[in-house]
Amino acid sequence: MILWLSVALADPAALRAPEAPVVAVDAGTPTCSAAAWTGAVGGGWWVRDDGGSAGFALGMRRVPEGFGWTAHGAVGVLASLVRPGLGAHVSGAAGIARHGNRASHRLEVVIPMSLGQGQVRVPVLLEGGSAVRVGRLSIGGRGGVGLTLSKGRPSYEAQGALVVGFHREAPVPREGS
Amino acid sequence: MWWSLLGCAPLPEVVLEADDSRLGDWGEPGPHGVVLEQRAAVARVEERLVYDWIAPLDVRDDDPVVLFVHGGLVDRERYRWLGIHLASRGYTVAAPAHDLDLAIFDAANVRFVLDDLERRSEPSSVAACGHSLGGVIASWAWQDDDRIDALCLLASFPAGEGPVDGSGPVLSISGASDGSALPDDVRAGAERYARARLAFVDGMNHYAWTDGATEGELAGDGPLGRPLEEVRTDALRVVDAWLDASLRDDPGAAVRLDAPFPGVSP
Numbered sequence: 001m002i003l004w005l006s007v008a009l010a011d012p013a014a015l016r017a018p019e020a021p022v023v024a025v026d027a028g029t030p031t032c033s034a035a036a037w038t039g040a041v042g043g044g045w046w047v048r049d050d051g052g053s054a055g056f057a058l059g060m061r062r063v064p065e066g067f068g069w070t071a072h073g074a075v076g077v078l079a080s081l082v083r084p085g086l087g088a089h090v091s092g093a094a095g096i097a098r099h100g101n102r103a104s105h106r107l108e109v110v111i112p113m114s115l116g117q118g119q120v121r122v123p124v125l126l127e128g129g130s131a132v133r134v135g136r137l138s139i140g141g142r143g144g145v146g147l148t149l150s151k152g153r154p155s156y157e158a159q160g161a162l163v164v165g166f167h168r169e170a171p172v173p174r175e176g177s
Numbered sequence: 178m179w180w181s182l183l184g185c186a187p188l189p190e191v192v193l194e195a196d197d198s199r200l201g202d203w204g205e206p207g208p209h210g211v212v213l214e215q216r217a218a219v220a221r222v223e224e225r226l227v228y229d230w231i232a233p234l235d236v237r238d239d240d241p242v243v244l245f246v247h248g249g250l251v252d253r254e255r256y257r258w259l260g261i262h263l264a265s266r267g268y269t270v271a272a273p274a275h276d277l278d279l280a281i282f283d284a285a286n287v288r289f290v291l292d293d294l295e296r297r298s299e300p301s302s303v304a305a306c307g308h309s310l311g312g313v314i315a316s317w318a319w320q321d322d323d324r325i326d327a328l329c330l331l332a333s334f335p336a337g338e339g340p341v342d343g344s345g346p347v348l349s350i351s352g353a354s355d356g357s358a359l360p361d362d363v364r365a366g367a368e369r370y371a372r373a374r375l376a377f378v379d380g381m382n383h384y385a386w387t388d389g390a391t392e393g394e395l396a397g398d399g400p401l402g403r404p405l406e407e408v409r410t411d412a413l414r415v416v417d418a419w420l421d422a423s424l425r426d427d428p429g430a431a432v433r434l435d436a437p438f439p440g441v442s443p
Contacts, residue, residue, distance in 0.1 A: 011223075030224075052225035082219045114222040118292075121222040150221040152285030152321055 011046065011055070011112040013142065013161060016072060016093060016129065022168045026142060028161025053078045055114075057089050063099060070097035070106055078114060087116020093127070101171050105130045110144065123148040123157055131163060138165040189214040193261055195234055203421070203433065204414030207266035210234035213257065218273075218293035220286060228273040228290045229253055231260035236269060241424040242300040244287050244318065244325070245272040246280050246311030248332075248387065253278075255387040256308065262413060268420065269300070280307075280314040287318045291325070302326045302424040308386050309333050309358060319343055327423040329416065331386050332358040334366020347373040348419045350412060352381025353442070356399035376415045379440045381408040403440075411440035 014026040014035035023036040033046035047054040057076025064070055071094040078087045095108030110125045124146045131140025144159040193211035201207030213231050220226035233240065243263055247253040253272045260270035271294055273286040280286065287305060294300060304327040307315030312333020319328040320343040330349040335341045349367035351358055360377060367373040380402025384390035390398075401408070415438050421430035 048223055048225070050225045052219070053223040055223075078223060080219055080223075082217050082225050085219075087222050116222050117219045119219070119222045119289075148221055150285060152288045153317055155221065155285065156282045 011089070011091060011114075014046075014163070016061075016106070016108070016110065016127070016142070022166055024163060024165040026161045026163045028142065029159060030157075031161075047081075051081050053080050053082075053087070055079065055087075055089055057091070059091075064097055065099060067098040068096070070095055070108065078116065080117060083117075085117050087114050089114045095127075101133070103130065103132045104138070104140075119150060121148060121150050125157060125159070127159075129163065131165065133167075133171050136167045136170050138167065139163075140165075187215050191234065192231075192257075193265055199265070201266050203417040203430070204410045206262055209265050209267055211261050211264040212236075213261070216293070218289055220283075220289040226273060226286055226289055226293075228271050228286075228293075229257065229260065231257065231264045231270040231272070233264050233267055233269070238298040239301040240267060240269045240298075241302045241420075242291075242294060242304070243268050243270045243329075243420070244291060244303065244305045244315070245270055246287055246305070246307035246314045246318075247272065247275075247278065248307075248309035248311050249280070250278050251308070251387055255389050258388055258409075259386070263417075263420070266417060266420075268424075269294070269298075280311055284314050284317055287314065288322055291322070295324075304329055304420060304424055306331065307333060309383065316341065316343075319345070319347075327420075328370075329419065330363075330366075332363070332383050334358060334363050335369060339369065340371070341369045343370070345372070346419070346423045348376070348416065348423075349373050350376040350378065350415055352383065352385060352399070352408070352412075353377040353379050354381060354399035354402050355383045356397060357383040374419065374434065375443055376412075376438070376441050377443070378408050378412045378415075379403065379442065381412060385409065386412075408440070411438065414438055415441055 014024040014033040025034045055078030057074040059074030061072035074091045076089040091112035093108040093110040097106035107128045110127045114121045125144040127144035129142040131138040140163045142161045142163050146157050147154040190213050192213045195210035197208050199206050199208045216230045218226045263270050271290045273290045275283050303325050305315035305319045305325045306329035308331040312330040313336045316335045319325045327345050328347045332351045347370040351363040367375045382399045382401045384394050418430045418433045421427040
């Protein structure tokens with residue numbers, strides 16, 4: 001088990017990269033985000049692709065060795081880019097993951113909640129991601145579907161992103177991987 | 178995204194000059210000049226929700242508001258003719274955008290737009306109005322939100338079955354030649370409201386409510402039986418009188434609604 005303490009972003013999608021590289025960039029809809037850390041601590045940025053807001057969060061993540069359960073949690077702040085105002089972000093995710101030497105996969109239920117501007121946002125997403133290692137890079141994708149509970153009727157969500165990670169060290173060949 | 182981050186939203190545009198010679202009879206443009214602005218509101222904490230704000234040039238804080246929801250897969254810009262008409266008569270019209278032009282994916286957008294309007298002004302009364310699928314969403318908003326006083330369905334009917342909860346007046350108006358919202362379905366839908374007024378415009382089809390109908394859209398629609406401007410004028414005569422009666426408590430409009438309208442059957 002690896003327990004990561006990192007600074008990531010709200011919605012800290014890059015923190016949910018299939019593995020835990022030094023730097024991860026997640027570009028897609030609805031957010032573009034980056035997470036970076038050295039050892040236990042790092043930092044990054046996040047912005048919605050509709051220009052609605054940007055945020056920052058502190059998160060922790062459990063990454064299994066081989067096949068096992070995975071989880072992460074994050075808290076942070078977000079700022080509205082539409083009109084001045086701050087909000088809070090709390091996200092949690094849990095699921096299963098397989099981390100091999102060359103490829104990693106995960107399937108999680110993700111709840112990246114936020115509140116502010118007199119509103120509350122509670123997305124409930126089924127999210128999957130995969131990445132393959134190419135030297136020090138990992139390249140993969142992320143997709144999620146679900147709905148967002150807020151004022152009135154729910155909104156339906158479909159997300160997709162390209163995820164690129166950079167690792168401090170090249171993978172060590174392992175038998176059977 | 179980037180123009181919005183840089184704060185480069187399109188500037189307000191005067192789309193109709195004021196003209197006191199326009200008397201504003203029901204079905205005709207009013208004397209007000211009209212301004213169109215694309216505004217942004219906060220939705221679901223994080224999102225930037227863009228909406229058309231179409232208002233009289235001499236807009237007042239307490240002008241009545243019409244929240245408009247476009248039809249499925251039809252851009253809101255294709256209804257600007259209707260927004261400009263209503264604004265020339267003194268109504269402020271707000272029409273939110275939706276992802277993929279499908280309002281059902283973000284049904285609460287119309288309520289977030291109303292939040293934004295109320296942050297800037299104090300509308301005296303509010304109607305929700307929608308075309309086709311947008312009527313379903315408008316009906317939900319009218320049911321869920323006490324701030325919405327009246328409901329106007331254009332070629333539409335409510336989702337589900339059974340009586341529709343909600344108080345306040347309802348107008349269901351559709352084309353007698355509509356090939357998408359069939360007249361029998363529209364009639365059955367209107368009967369599910371406690372206080373619905375029903376009107377069918379002779380020779381009007383589904384896409385006569387929109388500008389720029391495509392060949393594909395028209396292929397699945399009924400025939401337009403009369404010139405477009407003629408059916409729109411007949412439809413607007415009913416809509417205008419109903420809005421004046423419902424949002425302005427105009428007693429003359431209420432009386433007019435009980436008399437026959439040319440080119441329209443109940």
